[in-house]
Amino acid sequence: MSGGALGVASLPFLKVLPAQAASGDVIVAVTGQTINSLDLHRKGTNRASYQVAVNCYDRLVSFGTKEAPGGGLSYDYTKIEPELAESWSVSDDGLKLTFKIKPDATFWDGTKVTAADVKWSFDRAVSVGGFPSVQMKAGGLVKPEQFEAIDDETFVITLEKASKLTLPDLAVPVPIVINSKVAKAHATEKDPWATEYLHKTAAGSGAFKVLKWNPGEQLVYERNDNWVGGPLPAIKRVIVREVPNPSTRRALIEKGDVQLSFNIPNKDAKELAEKLDVYSTPIENCMHCVGLNNTFEPFQDSNVRKAVAYSIPYEEIFQTAAYGRGARLWGGPDTIDSIEWPRKSPYFTDLDKAKELMAQSGFADGFSVPFSISLGLADWMEPTALLIQENLEKIGISTEIEKIPGANWRTAALVEKKLPLHLENFGGWLNTPDYYFFWAYKKGHLFNSSNYMNPEIESLVDTTLHMPMDDPQYAPKIMRMFEIAFEDLPRIPLWQPALNVAANGAKDYEFWFHRQLDIRPLKGA
Amino acid sequence: MSPRLRAILLRLVQAIPVVIGVVVISFVLTRALPGDPAVYFAGAAADEESIAQIRTSMGLDKPLPIQFLQYVADLLQGDFGQSVYSGQPVAEDLANRLPASLELTLTALILSCAIAIPIGVLAAKNPGSFVDQLCRILVTAGVSLPTFFTGILLIYVFYYLLGLAPSPLGRLDFLYIEPDNVTGFYLIDALIAGDWETWFASLKQLILPAITLALFTLAPIARMTRAAMLSALSSDFIRTARAAGLSDHKVTYGYAFRNALLPIITTLGMVFSFSLGANVLVEKVFAWPGIGSYAVEALVVSDYAAVQGFVLAMALLFVTLNLVIDLTYSVIDPRIGFDTK
Numbered sequence: 001m002s003g004g005a006l007g008v009a010s011l012p013f014l015k016v017l018p019a020q021a022a023s024g025d026v027i028v029a030v031t032g033q034t035i036n037s038l039d040l041h042r043k044g045t046n047r048a049s050y051q052v053a054v055n056c057y058d059r060l061v062s063f064g065t066k067e068a069p070g071g072g073l074s075y076d077y078t079k080i081e082p083e084l085a086e087s088w089s090v091s092d093d094g095l096k097l098t099f100k101i102k103p104d105a106t107f108w109d110g111t112k113v114t115a116a117d118v119k120w121s122f123d124r125a126v127s128v129g130g131f132p133s134v135q136m137k138a139g140g141l142v143k144p145e146q147f148e149a150i151d152d153e154t155f156v157i158t159l160e161k162a163s164k165l166t167l168p169d170l171a172v173p174v175p176i177v178i179n180s181k182v183a184k185a186h187a188t189e190k191d192p193w194a195t196e197y198l199h200k201t202a203a204g205s206g207a208f209k210v211l212k213w214n215p216g217e218q219l220v221y222e223r224n225d226n227w228v229g230g231p232l233p234a235i236k237r238v239i240v241r242e243v244p245n246p247s248t249r250r251a252l253i254e255k256g257d258v259q260l261s262f263n264i265p266n267k268d269a270k271e272l273a274e275k276l277d278v279y280s281t282p283i284e285n286c287m288h289c290v291g292l293n294n295t296f297e298p299f300q301d302s303n304v305r306k307a308v309a310y311s312i313p314y315e316e317i318f319q320t321a322a323y324g325r326g327a328r329l330w331g332g333p334d335t336i337d338s339i340e341w342p343r344k345s346p347y348f349t350d351l352d353k354a355k356e357l358m359a360q361s362g363f364a365d366g367f368s369v370p371f372s373i374s375l376g377l378a379d380w381m382e383p384t385a386l387l388i389q390e391n392l393e394k395i396g397i398s399t400e401i402e403k404i405p406g407a408n409w410r411t412a413a414l415v416e417k418k419l420p421l422h423l424e425n426f427g428g429w430l431n432t433p434d435y436y437f438f439w440a441y442k443k444g445h446l447f448n449s450s451n452y453m454n455p456e457i458e459s460l461v462d463t464t465l466h467m468p469m470d471d472p473q474y475a476p477k478i479m480r481m482f483e484i485a486f487e488d489l490p491r492i493p494l495w496q497p498a499l500n501v502a503a504n505g506a507k508d509y510e511f512w513f514h515r516q517l518d519i520r521p522l523k524g525a
Numbered sequence: 526m527s528p529r530l531r532a533i534l535l536r537l538v539q540a541i542p543v544v545i546g547v548v549v550i551s552f553v554l555t556r557a558l559p560g561d562p563a564v565y566f567a568g569a570a571a572d573e574e575s576i577a578q579i580r581t582s583m584g585l586d587k588p589l590p591i592q593f594l595q596y597v598a599d600l601l602q603g604d605f606g607q608s609v610y611s612g613q614p615v616a617e618d619l620a621n622r623l624p625a626s627l628e629l630t631l632t633a634l635i636l637s638c639a640i641a642i643p644i645g646v647l648a649a650k651n652p653g654s655f656v657d658q659l660c661r662i663l664v665t666a667g668v669s670l671p672t673f674f675t676g677i678l679l680i681y682v683f684y685y686l687l688g689l690a691p692s693p694l695g696r697l698d699f700l701y702i703e704p705d706n707v708t709g710f711y712l713i714d715a716l717i718a719g720d721w722e723t724w725f726a727s728l729k730q731l732i733l734p735a736i737t738l739a740l741f742t743l744a745p746i747a748r749m750t751r752a753a754m755l756s757a758l759s760s761d762f763i764r765t766a767r768a769a770g771l772s773d774h775k776v777t778y779g780y781a782f783r784n785a786l787l788p789i790i791t792t793l794g795m796v797f798s799f800s801l802g803a804n805v806l807v808e809k810v811f812a813w814p815g816i817g818s819y820a821v822e823a824l825v826v827s828d829y830a831a832v833q834g835f836v837l838a839m840a841l842l843f844v845t846l847n848l849v850i851d852l853t854y855s856v857i858d859p860r861i862g863f864d865t866k
Contacts, residue, residue, distance in 0.1 A: 028699055034822075036612035043579050044566045044609040130567060130575040199612065214703075215613050216622070216814045217695055239699045243812040247677050248693050251685045257692045376825075407560025407827045415564070446572075 025236045027506050027522055029260040030243045030252055035219055038210060039198040040173055041124055041132045050173045051240075051516040055221060057176035057204035058229045060085040060099050060118065060155070061167065065510060065521070069327075070498070072279040073510040073521065077431040080167050083229040084113060084177055084205065085155075094162025099155045105228050107179040107205045115149035120180035122147045122157075124193045132174045138430060139169025140466075163466035168430050173514050179203040207233050207520045217242060221519060234523040259506040259524070262517045265379065266323040269500035280498040281511035282327040285436050286427025287342040288380065290388065290492040291413075294451040296369065296420035303361035305489040309347040310354035311391045318495050321383040325500060329493035336486075339469075339478040341433035345486050345493045354395045366396025372419040376406025381423045384494065413449045424449050424491065429513050433478050434464040441485060452490035457481060529855075533848065540844040544837075548600065551836040552593055555829045562827040566609050583609065596833070605837075606830030610823050615834035618819060623838060624709025625696060626808070626815035630801050632731055633738035634793070641743045642789070645750025646782060649758060660747055667744030676737040676810035683733060691729045695812040701726050734811040738804055742796050749792040753785035760784075786857050794850040798843055 033048035040053040064079030082088075085099040105113040123144040125132045136142065140163045148156045159166060169175070178198065186197035202210045207229060208221035221238040241258070243249045250268050253261040253276065269278050292299040292308060299305055314330040332344025358364060371389060373381035382403075389399045399421065404412055413419050426447035428435045438461050439445055443453040460481045467474050485491075499515050505525045512518050563580035580586045584595060599606060605615035641663075648660035683690040691698055696711055701723050704714035712731070715724035757763065758781050766776045805817035816835065823831035854861045 030694075034611070036610065042612075043582055044612065046610075049612075129578040134572055134575060214814075215611055216618075216819070218699065220699075241694055241699060241812070243694065244809045244818065245673075245677075245812070248680060248810055248812060251680055252692055252694070255685060255688075255692075405559055406825060407558075407562070407565050411561055411564055 025524065026239070027235050027237075027260060027519070027524065028239045028241060028258040029262055029506075029517060029519070030241050030249050030258045031262040031517070032242070032244055032246060032249065033263070034216055034242050035213070035240075036215065037199050038202045038213065039195060040176065041128045041193070042195045042199050043128075043130050048516065050514055051518075052202060052210065052219070053173040053176050054512070054514065054516055054518050055208045055238075055520060056202045056206040056210060057178065058084045058105075058113075058206050059171055059173075059175055059177065060101075061088070061171045062230070063168075063171050068279070068281045068511050070280050070282065072281065073508060074281055074284075075510060075512045077168065077284070077513070080171060081230075083171075084118075090167075095159045097157040097159070097166065099157075101153045101155060102228050103153055105205055106226055107182075107203065108209050108224060109179065109182065109203075111179065111181060112152070113177060113205050114152045115155040116152075117180045118155045118177050119144075119147045119149045120183070121178040122175060124178070125175055128193055128195070135169070135172060135174045135429070138435075139163065139166040141166070141169070141175075161466060164468045165430055165432070165435065165466065172429050173516075177205060179205070205229070208238065211237070230520065233520050235519065238519045238522070240517070253502050253504050256504045259504060260509070260517070260522070261502045263515070264500045264502050266321075266325045266498070266500060269325050269498070269502065270323040272502050277503040277507070279501045279503070279509055279511065280325040281501075282496045282498050283427055283515065284513055285341065285429075285431045285433075286425065287329055287496050288384070288423065288425045288494045290494060291419070291422045291424045291450045292490060292492070293417070293420045293422070293449070294453070294490065295418075298361075298363045298367050298369070299420065301361045301363060302488075303357045304363055305492075306347070307354040307357035307361065307395055308392065308397070309345070309489055309492045310350045310357065311388075311395050311397075312347075312492065312494070313349050313387050313391050314494065315349070317384050317387050320387060321380045322495055322497065326498040327496040329495050336479045336482045339433055339475050339482075341436060341478075341482070342493060342496050343482065347486075347492070349391075351391065351394055358395050358397075364396075366398065368398040368400070369421045370402045370419075371399040372402045372404055372413070372422040374406055374409035374413070374423075375403050376409060377423075377425070378403070380497070384423060414446050417449050417451050419449065422449065425497065427513075431513060432469065433481070434461055434467075437461045437481055437485075438465055440491065441481075448490070450490035452488065454484060454488060457484055460484075533852075536848050536851070540848075543844060544840060547837060547840040548597065548833075549593075551833045552596060555827070555832050556589060558824075558827050560827040562609065562829060565826055600837075605834040608823065608828055608831035608834075610826050610828040610831060611819070615830050618831065619816065619834055619838050620709065622814055622816045622819050625813060626801055626804065626817060628710045628712065629731065629734055629738065629807070629813060629815060630797065630804065632735040633742060633800070634797055636735055637739035637743040637746055638793070640739070641747035642750050645747045646754050646777070648747075648751045649754030650777065652755070657751075660751060664744045664748050667740050667742075667747075670740065671806070672737055672741050672804065673806040673810055675740055676734065676807055679733050679737055680810070690733050691726075693733065693811045694730075695814055696730055697723070697727055698730065730811075734807050734813055737807050737810075738800060742800050745792055745796055746789065750785065750789055753788045754781060757781040757785045783857065787854060790850060790853055790857070794846055798839075798846060801839070801842070 035049045037045040037049045038052045039045060040050055060083060061080050062083040064076035064081050065073055066076040068074030084101055084105055086102045088097060088099045090097050101113060101115060107113060126136045126141055126143060140159050140161055146158050150156055182203040183194040183198060187194040207224055207227045209224050211222040212220040219240045223233055223236045246265050249261050252258045269280050272278050292305050294300060318324060318328060329342055329344050331348040332346050334346050371385055373385050385401050389401060392399055413422055426440050428439060440447040441452055441457050442448060442461055460477050464474060464477050499511060501509055503509055506522055507525050508521045508523045510518055510521045563576055563583055563585055567576045567579045584592060608615045608618055611618055644656060644660045648657040651657060680693050684693060697703055704711060704718045704720055704723050707714050707717050711727035712724060715727060763776060763781055766780055805821050808815040808818040820835040
């Protein structure tokens with residue numbers, strides 16, 4: 001079987017692939033995560049499966065591309081670009097969004113992408129419940145009545161409240177457009193949204209089709225040559241193999257038998273950077289931080305909180321737990337001068353100052369407190385906690401490290417919010433500071449694991465959340481929010497973690513906020 | 526009905542209470558695990574409402590006895606439930622992964638028997654000799670080197686440095702399509718399909734993990750062979766046989782070895798069952814889609830159906846294994862009556 005002359009699209013797997021891989025038509029990527037569904041909207045679908053929504057389905061709009069800090073490319077939150085929509089307009093009051101769908105857009109089966117498909121898919125996303133509905137809600141999309149298919153190519157969204165988050169929220173992996181004719185054909189009375197069918201079969205219009213999926217082993221993507229959502233990908237076939245052991249993944253990428261190793265450990269990123277192309281992109285709107293719970297009496301004392309902040313050995317943690325990958329979030333200026341977030345806190349390591357603050361506090365004799373970490377995130381939490389523990393001991397706070405199993409962590413830390421001293425790492429998909437504060441600093445909200453409550457923050461978040469970022473009031477309000485957050489310190493920023501990707505024979509890797517591999521821009525070396 | 530067939534049937538009937546016990550215990554134990562699967566699978570950003578929806582769809586909102594009855598009713602229809610972690614029906618997962626583990630474990634065992642038994646026999650025949658020392662070194666190394674270490678070391682030397690071994694990417698390199706599923710054993714399925722290229726490809730993938738596991742299983746088998754042979758060789762009937770002038774070969778293999786086989790088979794059974802569950806680390810290192818890594822992942826995220834399915838499948842496998850071992854006993858040593866049990 002000599003396939004060199006045939007198009008790769010028609011090639012079988014056998015024999016000819018090594019030559020093809022060398023010519024740059026095929027990329028093999030390895031990852032430690034497992035893909036458990038082809039349908040993002042289904043209950044129980046894990047994060048790794050979001051890549052199918054990214055690569056195989058289209059949204060109405062997408063984000064632009066920019067140079068990433070630390071090398072390589074990144075998506076650009078500030079630029080919304082067309083994907084399935086050719087153009088769109090927003091009414092003057094901001095309540096009505098009208099999209100024109102590209103007339104030549106087709107699904108893989110050749111049928112036309114219509115506004116009715118968009119409506120069905122959006123109805124599905126807000127109706128199935130679970131994570132998709134929560135994410136749609138962030139953009140003000142809550143019920144099917146908001147979506148309307150005017151004609152085949154015109155789709156209208158009606159909002160109850162104008163929000164700057166709506167358009168970006170249409171570019172996240174959730175509001176994908178599904179081939180509703182195919183899906184409806186497989187829907188049943190018990191399963192009106194065809195979750196059983198779409199779980200195992202993708203039906204989209206995206207840049208890549210699923211050629212083959214062996215759960216727990218591999219996913220093979222094949223290019224859709226009729227894609228109109230963006231520039232046609234250079235790669236014809238991408239094979240994503242699941243290799244659980246990081247050492248094995250490292251051997252594979254170093255040897256060059258695979259072209260891309262996705263989400264590699266910080267340590268490998270540091271060591272491989274000398275030999276291969278390693279992209280360590282700080283994850284936007286995400287930070288690792290220490291949570292001081294307001295329900296624990298000593299942490300109600302402002303001096304104690306600041307003492308903790310001054311006692312943390314930031315640089316040592318950054319080098320030990322993060323191997324220097326990511327961005328430092330300490331030692332910033334005293335005054336807030338921009339709306340950049342995450343940003344450096346004004347705190348730094350100063351044990352004398354910490355001791356002084358402890359002496360001034362109501363707990364001069366010190367106290368003891370359990371320090372909770374998640375076993376599921378032990379790779380960075382454990383070294384971090386040990387280093388902090390050592391320094392806290394020096395200022396009179398004795399801690400005992402309590403490791404909580406991964407399956408319990410969310411309940412203990414985020415739902416019951418009962419951990420006095422702990423580590424936390426929320427990251428927001430929508431990249432605005434108000435969105436971060438909405439989740440992590442508002443009373444009762446999920447990632448506010450410190451039970452923090454400040455009336456001014458509450459009102460600042462409410463007013464800025466939907467306010468356009470170019471509103472003259474926006475920046476002052478956001479900077480005020482930062483000021484309060486650094487003064488009150490419910491969360492002490494440590495560092496902004498990085499997503500590490502190693503490439504050996506692939507280029508133009510692009511970082512996305514969803515932290516999954518977008519294979520569309522990839523090129524062979 | 527022949528006595529042997531009746532005995533086998535009797536043993537199978539005796540296995541029923543064991544299986545019932547396993548069903549009950551695995552159900553109770555998984556529920557006793559810390560953690561709430563509904564919360565876990567709802568994802569980080571889920572709210573109360575979506576967690577409740579997940580709980581209902583997983584059937585976890587009902588009282589435990591009802592859940593148990595539902596589980597048993599499904600089991601009786603051959604439905605092992607749906608694994609949330611892998612997104613597949615548990616029966617399908619087991620059918621895919623059990624053969625992968627069995628193929629690896631059996632190959633490793635054949636390999637380690639082929640080395641351990643001759644070495645054990647020779648070591649017992651010549652205590653203190655070079656072979657005996659070699660046996661001792663192998664046993665010590667096998668016991669003291671953890672499998673993930675040997676695995677990574679082998680990958681480093683044979684794949685990374687020498688380039689002799691293929692990419693440690695699981696059962697088949699990505700260039701090949703798996704053979705049509707008949708037994709689930711790629712080596713056998715490829716033979717059935719007559720596809721020699723795939724057969725060699727899967728054999729190449731199998732060699733390093735099998736050696737890793739063989740090094741580990743070699744130790745108990747070699748030790749047991751040596752000890753059993755030593756005691757057999759020093760027993761009275763061997764002295765009698767020697768005194769009667771039988772050839773050395775006949776004495777060693779015809780009498781001593783046959784008597785030493787019983788404890789060896791027992792050990793083999795134990796090693797097999799042990800390594801089938803315990804080769805998680807080998808599976809992880811070689812990206813082998815086996816049952817051990819599946820069970821561990823499922824356990825970490827409290828995926829009830831998957832854990833229960835795994836325990837049940839293992840229990841059934843052990844019942845069969847014990848039966849086979851007992852049958853082998855009576856073949857090796859006719860004095861062991863089967864019908865009396």
